[in-house]
Amino acid sequence: MFILREAFRGLSKNKLMALVTFGVMFFSLFIFGLFLISTVNLFLLIQKAEEKVGISAFLEDELSDNEIESLKRDISSLMGVQEVIFVSKSEAFEKFREDLGEDSDLLEALETNPLPASFDIKLYESFKDPKNLESISRKVDAMPGVEEIKYGEEWVKILDRVVKVLVGIDLILGVIISFSSIFVVANTIKLTVFARRKQIEIMELVGATHRFIISPFLVEGVIEGILAGGFASGLLFGIYNIFAARLGDFIQVTRELFIIVVVFGTLLGYIGSHISVKKFLRAPIGTELPKGK
Amino acid sequence: MIQIYDTDVVFHKEWYALKNINLKIEKGEFIFVTGPSGCGKTTLLRLMYMDIFPTKGEVIVAGYHSSSIKSKEIPFLRRKIGVIFQDFKLLQDRDLFDNVSFALQVTATPRKQIKEKVLKTIADVHLSHKRDSFPYQLSGGEQQRVSIARALVREPFILLADEPTGNVDPESTKQILELLKDINASGTAVIMATHEIHLVKKSPFRKIVVKMGEVIEDTKDNLKEEIFLDNL
Numbered sequence A: 001m002f003i004l005r006e007a008f009r010g011l012s013k014n015k016l017m018a019l020v021t022f023g024v025m026f027f028s029l030f031i032f033g034l035f036l037i038s039t040v041n042l043f044l045l046i047q048k049a050e051e052k053v054g055i056s057a058f059l060e061d062e063l064s065d066n067e068i069e070s071l072k073r074d075i076s077s078l079m080g081v082q083e084v085i086f087v088s089k090s091e092a093f094e095k096f097r098e099d100l101g102e103d104s105d106l107l108e109a110l111e112t113n114p115l116p117a118s119f120d121i122k123l124y125e126s127f128k129d130p131k132n133l134e135s136i137s138r139k140v141d142a143m144p145g146v147e148e149i150k151y152g153e154e155w156v157k158i159l160d161r162v163v164k165v166l167v168g169i170d171l172i173l174g175v176i177i178s179f180s181s182i183f184v185v186a187n188t189i190k191l192t193v194f195a196r197r198k199q200i201e202i203m204e205l206v207g208a209t210h211r212f213i214i215s216p217f218l219v220e221g222v223i224e225g226i227l228a229g230g231f232a233s234g235l236l237f238g239i240y241n242i243f244a245a246r247l248g249d250f251i252q253v254t255r256e257l258f259i260i261v262v263v264f265g266t267l268l269g270y271i272g273s274h275i276s277v278k279k280f281l282r283a284p285i286g287t288e289l290p291k292g293k
Numbered sequence B: 001m002i003q004i005y006d007t008d009v010v011f012h013k014e015w016y017a018l019k020n021i022n023l024k025i026e027k028g029e030f031i032f033v034t035g036p037s038g039c040g041k042t043t044l045l046r047l048m049y050m051d052i053f054p055t056k057g058e059v060i061v062a063g064y065h066s067s068s069i070k071s072k073e074i075p076f077l078r079r080k081i082g083v084i085f086q087d088f089k090l091l092q093d094r095d096l097f098d099n100v101s102f103a104l105q106v107t108a109t110p111r112k113q114i115k116e117k118v119l120k121t122i123a124d125v126h127l128s129h130k131r132d133s134f135p136y137q138l139s140g141g142e143q144q145r146v147s148i149a150r151a152l153v154r155e156p157f158i159l160l161a162d163e164p165t166g167n168v169d170p171e172s173t174k175q176i177l178e179l180l181k182d183i184n185a186s187g188t189a190v191i192m193a194t195h196e197i198h199l200v201k202k203s204p205f206r207k208i209v210v211k212m213g214e215v216i217e218d219t220k221d222n223l224k225e226e227i228f229l230d231n232l
């Protein structure tokens, strides 16, 4: 087919330009891949931090098993509550001892267990913001048998703000990286198209449709984009494998990353070529300046 | 076939490249457009293949109106028109055969037809023996014949030639004129712009003389005088 033949002809006749375009795409996609890895980890971190967000409801000492059961049922029925876990006095004591570690000997001096029983209340993701936390806490606090409520108000507020700022920065960064990649790639491809502007002129002259004129360039761009995406994510995987052990379970690189980078590379090639070729369409054909002979 | 009504072309403010042009060109005519350099010959031809559009007035070519033609329709108009230039506009990285077949390939013509048509057209311009040559291996006159072949291979109803002999020697000029005459004899209208008045002087064909953007003479009639070429 003519379009494919032209595309390969373009790539092989202009190896240097094809290589430069590939290089620019590769670099853009590598940056894009790094950005993706950072984003995935950022969200992982946020998720981990938010897992810790929950409400502890400390109970009065003299509650019967029945009262505890019905209290648990009441709390579970509140909107936003995912799970309610009972922590008995002795469990709390065990945990406290573990937390102390070496210093746990000190506890031997105690005659009675001073720690209260409690409920660990886990919330659904969408209820882990300061407002919902406060309103749920207030409802639980008002229930009979609940002595005290703790959910780290200050920390939750800070976490909430930090998450919003980080996600915002991440989004803006993503948009900047995407658009500047397209801009740089389109400008690089423009050099390739410029070298072949005469061919475009002749195509217009003999009546090729614009779709037909653009197609070989799109095919070239997409081929280069796929290759650049493949190599860029390959390098990212290589780097990841070297550092993976050291960074432990922080970094998470998945097969999806590979696919996304290649898909973005394809888009980059497609959009980049489209933008650049468009600039050369409908250029005046018959404008040699008058010769004056 | 081609009609031009009350047409002005203005590139810069108040500077008329063409002014108040009215022309009618019939099927199969042979026309010379002459006049001094910068008078507007190229501009007139560009109007006809809709490379530019009139500032005022209307140009109608093969049923397409300059005022209403859609951007998407222009390629289909161009397929009915052959255009050649002083600078040939050949692709340097393709041989003669590929340069000619290019015009058919980019309009998605079936491969079998391409070969047949190209070979026939190359024969028509007497270049069969050079079908594997690249443009840099050909003389100016030969290159112009390649560009003529590329223009003709789509079998246009009209051939527009803008100074086709501007870059070739007198001997090739004669060959090219003869070729254009043959093409016209087979039914294709030919419009040739040139400032080489001596080429036109003794010609029997219709002459349109342009000066300062205006048509100052139009002989209308094509006199039949076979001696024209012999007198060159």
Ligand SMILES: Nc1ncnc2c1ncn2[C@@H]1O[C@H](COP(=O)(O)OP(=O)(O)OP(=O)(O)O)[C@@H](O)[C@H]1O
Binding pocket: A287, A288, A289, A290, A291, A292, A293, B011, B012, B017, B035, B036, B037, B038, B039, B040, B041, B042, B043, B044, B163, B195
């Ligand atoms: N694209 C353009 N922009 C501005 N002015 C132009 C443009 N094209 C042509 N002109 C002007 O319009 C006038 C007519 O130009 P045109 O090229 O039609 O002349 P010509 O008769 O073909 O000349 P020549 O014999 O030298 O080829 C000239 O004065 C030229 O400077």
Ligand SMILES: [Mg+2]
Binding pocket: A290, B041, B042, B043, B162, B163
């Ligand atoms: Mg001219």
